[in-house]
Amino acid sequence: MRSFKDNMDQQWNLxxxxxxxxxxxxxxxxxxxxxxxxxxxxxxxxxxxTFVCLLCEDQAREYEIDADEFEERLMGDGFSDAASLSFLEETKDFFLRLGQHGMARLAERSIQAMKSGQERLSRLLQTGHFDSLLDQATTATDIERPVSDGSGLPS
Structure with missing residues (x-):
């Protein structure tokens, strides 16, 4: 069983x-x-x-929380990521309990990649490099895209 906390500091079990x-x-x-x-x-x-919400349905009923309120509790920095990663950790454990080692390895590698990606994105956002990359991508896209007069034909 895996767990995560929502933005109200409520612990949820998967x-x-x-x-x-x-x-x-x-x-x-x-x-x-x-x-x-x-x-x-x-x-x-x-x-x-969606899997997280469905796996937490019974617990939400116990707390008298409807689906919309549960989803609201996943809003904010890091809460949906924590729920998502907890779900993936639970899938890895589930696969291992079933002897599905290949699927467990896939889950483990995906978890590592997601954590690494989240850390990299966080660094890029903190340093301002993310905005620079977006600016570069926008400039490159603008250069490659022909200007249209609205008729669907390039001007």
């Missing part, structure tokens, strides 16, 4: 079981044990947070 995986698959059509689906989940923060 635990995958075969039954929960099956129920979530029936609700949203994604199966963490299907490698293609798992790759989609890894690529989508929305999908990861």
């Amino acid at each position: 635990q995958l079981t075969l039954g929960r995986v099956r129920k979530i698959r029936e609700k949203i059509g994604l199966d963490v044990l299907n490698p293609r689906h798992y790759m989609q989940i890894l690529d989508s923060l929305t999908d990861r947070l």
